[in-house]
Amino acid sequence: MAEHRSMQRDALLDAARSLLSEGGTEALTFPALAERTGLARSSVYEYFRSRAAVVEELCAVDFPVWAAEVEAAMEAAPSAEAKIEAYVRSQLALVGDRRHRAVVAISAGELDTSAREKIRAAHGGLIAMVVEALAALGHHEPRLTAMLLQGVVDSAVRRIELGAAEEPGTIADAAVTMALRGVLG
Numbered sequence: 001m002a003e004h005r006s007m008q009r010d011a012l013l014d015a016a017r018s019l020l021s022e023g024g025t026e027a028l029t030f031p032a033l034a035e036r037t038g039l040a041r042s043s044v045y046e047y048f049r050s051r052a053a054v055v056e057e058l059c060a061v062d063f064p065v066w067a068a069e070v071e072a073a074m075e076a077a078p079s080a081e082a083k084i085e086a087y088v089r090s091q092l093a094l095v096g097d098r099r100h101r102a103v104v105a106i107s108a109g110e111l112d113t114s115a116r117e118k119i120r121a122a123h124g125g126l127i128a129m130v131v132e133a134l135a136a137l138g139h140h141e142p143r144l145t146a147m148l149l150q151g152v153v154d155s156a157v158r159r160i161e162l163g164a165a166e167e168p169g170t171i172a173d174a175a176v177t178m179a180l181r182g183v184l185g
Helices: 002-027 030-037 041-047 051-076 080-093 098-108 113-136 142-161 168-181
Strands: none
Touching: 002 030, 002 041, 002 051, 030 041, 051 080, 051 113, 080 113, 080 142, 080 168, 113 142, 142 168
16 A cells, blocks of 8 residues: 555655746646546645645655756866866756656745755755855855855756757856856966
């Protein structure tokens, strides 16, 4: 029985990922989840009390996996500069991934405090690695610089998501150049 419940929960999360990546947070509704999974709407409520609860569960499941991929790319990089490049490129490489799409749609959407805290904690680990790399490069304000760097990454993610005129690779190159050389490059 528990295994069956777990499979249904996974199916609901998978349907939620698809809905989020197709239509953003507005597309994530209980009727749509019920329709996608073939479950009765009342069954959806047995698993999740609200849309925010679905989002929170997705964050808890997907964000750490996504963050671990970025972290692995950074750990494999041989220098501080290469770590920063890996931080930017690995996040942008995940843009087409449905898990990443869901996380992006979510972070833009409405989240309760506990879900926001979970995301902040997972993100905090990544930011800490960047802070370390920036400090190694001699930045006087590594934490501030890390936050601004994430802003560059977020802008590049949005640009790729929107299907901008430039190729994703061109956007990634520009983001890396900006990250490594600063705007004065």
